Amino acid sequence: MNDHTVKAFDADIGQLRGLIAQMGGMAEHAIAGAMEALRRHDLEGAQLIIAGDKKLDALELEVEQLAVRIIALRAPLADDLREVVAALKIAGVIERIGDYAKNIAKRVPSIDSHGEIEPLSVLPAMSALAVRMVHDALDAFAARDADAAVEVCQRDREVDDFYNSLFRVLVTHMMENPRTIGQVTQLLFIAKNLERVGDHATNIAEMIYYAATGTHMVERDRGTLLSLTE
Amino acid sequence: MSIPNQHKISAQHVNVWYGAKKAIDDVSLDFGSDHVTSLIGPSGCGKSTFLRTLNRMNDTIPAAKVEGDITLDGEDIYAPEMDVVQLRARVGMVFQKPNPFPKSIFENVAYGPRIHGLAGNKTQLGEIVERSLRRAGLWDEVKDRLTDSGTALSGGQQQRLCIARAIAVDPEVILMDEPCSALDPIATAKIEELIHELKGRYAIVIVTHNMQQAARVSQRTAFFHLGTLIEYGATSDIFTNPRQERTKDYITGRYG
Numbered sequence: 001m002n003d004h005t006v007k008a009f010d011a012d013i014g015q016l017r018g019l020i021a022q023m024g025g026m027a028e029h030a031i032a033g034a035m036e037a038l039r040r041h042d043l044e045g046a047q048l049i050i051a052g053d054k055k056l057d058a059l060e061l062e063v064e065q066l067a068v069r070i071i072a073l074r075a076p077l078a079d080d081l082r083e084v085v086a087a088l089k090i091a092g093v094i095e096r097i098g099d100y101a102k103n104i105a106k107r108v109p110s111i112d113s114h115g116e117i118e119p120l121s122v123l124p125a126m127s128a129l130a131v132r133m134v135h136d137a138l139d140a141f142a143a144r145d146a147d148a149a150v151e152v153c154q155r156d157r158e159v160d161d162f163y164n165s166l167f168r169v170l171v172t173h174m175m176e177n178p179r180t181i182g183q184v185t186q187l188l189f190i191a192k193n194l195e196r197v198g199d200h201a202t203n204i205a206e207m208i209y210y211a212a213t214g215t216h217m218v219e220r221d222r223g224t225l226l227s228l229t230e
Numbered sequence: 231m232s233i234p235n236q237h238k239i240s241a242q243h244v245n246v247w248y249g250a251k252k253a254i255d256d257v258s259l260d261f262g263s264d265h266v267t268s269l270i271g272p273s274g275c276g277k278s279t280f281l282r283t284l285n286r287m288n289d290t291i292p293a294a295k296v297e298g299d300i301t302l303d304g305e306d307i308y309a310p311e312m313d314v315v316q317l318r319a320r321v322g323m324v325f326q327k328p329n330p331f332p333k334s335i336f337e338n339v340a341y342g343p344r345i346h347g348l349a350g351n352k353t354q355l356g357e358i359v360e361r362s363l364r365r366a367g368l369w370d371e372v373k374d375r376l377t378d379s380g381t382a383l384s385g386g387q388q389q390r391l392c393i394a395r396a397i398a399v400d401p402e403v404i405l406m407d408e409p410c411s412a413l414d415p416i417a418t419a420k421i422e423e424l425i426h427e428l429k430g431r432y433a434i435v436i437v438t439h440n441m442q443q444a445a446r447v448s449q450r451t452a453f454f455h456l457g458t459l460i461e462y463g464a465t466s467d468i469f470t471n472p473r474q475e476r477t478k479d480y481i482t483g484r485y486g
Binding site: 002003004005006009074075076077078079080081082214215 | 445470471472477479484485
């Protein structure tokens with residue numbers, strides 16, 4: 001990849017990529033942090049995650065302003081154009097992932113049953129899978145790596161499968177322990193949030209694929225099995 | 231490299247030399263009346279030279295030699311029996327700098343139809359002038375001062391006058407060599423709007439250094455580099471997803 005004749009253009013693109021990387025890192029930490037707060041029933045930690053979401057919103061706005069400025073001042077074309085458009089959309093998706101982290105953190109106070117609800121112990125594993133997808137999608141963005149993006153999309157199945165089996169486990173748990181229905185319903189929502197994080201990571205990967213190749217990812221690359229979650 | 235359509239003008243295996251220097255190397259391109267084609271590429275890539283082969287403007291350069299087949303409706307434009315004056319009426323040209331004759335606005339447009347005998351009488355000639363100026367989007371601005379000198383108009387108006395002059399002789403093809411490079415953004419927008427209006431009536435080929443302009447006005451784009459045709463295709467593909475690395479480097483401002 002040659003540099004632009006106008007060096008400031010490279011600086012703008014570099015700044016845009018930096019902002020996306022920063023947002024991605026924050027969203028990953030927010031999900032992981034919310035899950036950690038949930039596991040330890042750490043109300044203060046949950047409050048920090050909720051408050052931290054504002055930073056993500058501010059960064060999204062910054063990406064939007066920079067992208068609009070690049071489009072207005074540099075009139076990007078071809079891969080530059082695709083990258084700016086992808087960055088704009090990815091920023092919106094990462095902001096949504098941040099919202100899910102906030103939503104999980106908000107549920108922390110209503111789940112206080114340390115050790116009582118067995119499925120609580122498998123949620124962190126599901127969370128780790130989803131967070132890993134976000135992380136790898138953003139690595140693919142940094143490297144403009146279409147193959148890595150495809151690989152991330154294929155992993156969404158695992159998260160979906162996790163959710164589907166967890167759904168059954170939680171429903172069974174509720175039937176057997178009706179007095180936990182309130183709390184387990186909260187866990188169900190959290191599992192659903194994590195499943196959505198995986199979907200969003202998939203969206204990010206699809207945009208990266210388009211930015212890198214100029215074509216849209218075909219269905220067979222994404223994995224075609226419909227699951228309960230779709 | 232051609233996209234099937236009704237070809238108005240077709241260039242096959244064109245080579246051009248200026249003395250010993252080869253300026254165009256085996257370029258084949260077809261142009262239809264249903265679309266505008268942009269020729270883009272860095273300075274000296276041969277796009278203007280190629281454009282000028284389409285109405286034999288290179289004839290005026292003694293050292294220039296043109297090889298290959300260029301046909302207008304299947305007719306070889308380089309055939310000995312081809313009347314070059316007639317050819318240039320059918321294949322009109324608009325240049326980088328507006329070049330109106332130092333005559334009245336009316337005369338600038340009436341000159342071509344008169345020498346080609348397109349008007350039977352004064353009334354008909356007046357009609358042709360009005361129709362041409364209307365098509366060029368200039369009529370409303372000049373209808374009350376048709377006897378003023380063409381050179382007294384603003385740059386943008388002069389360029390539209392030149393377009394009116396070109397279309398007055400009822401051409402089939404209009405070649406434009408950087409028609410907006412000397413114009414301000416408003417005048418440029420008017421010319422672009424005009425190109426849009428004229429599309430369908432004429433085959434239009436435009437050379438431009440302005441990438442956004444090429445993207446806006448044309449449906450087909452050809453990228454030239456060092457005298458060869460590197461890539462040709464739908465404008466939307468060329469500007470969002472070019473196939474060739476050199477095209478990409480050029481349009482994204484990474485060239486050189």
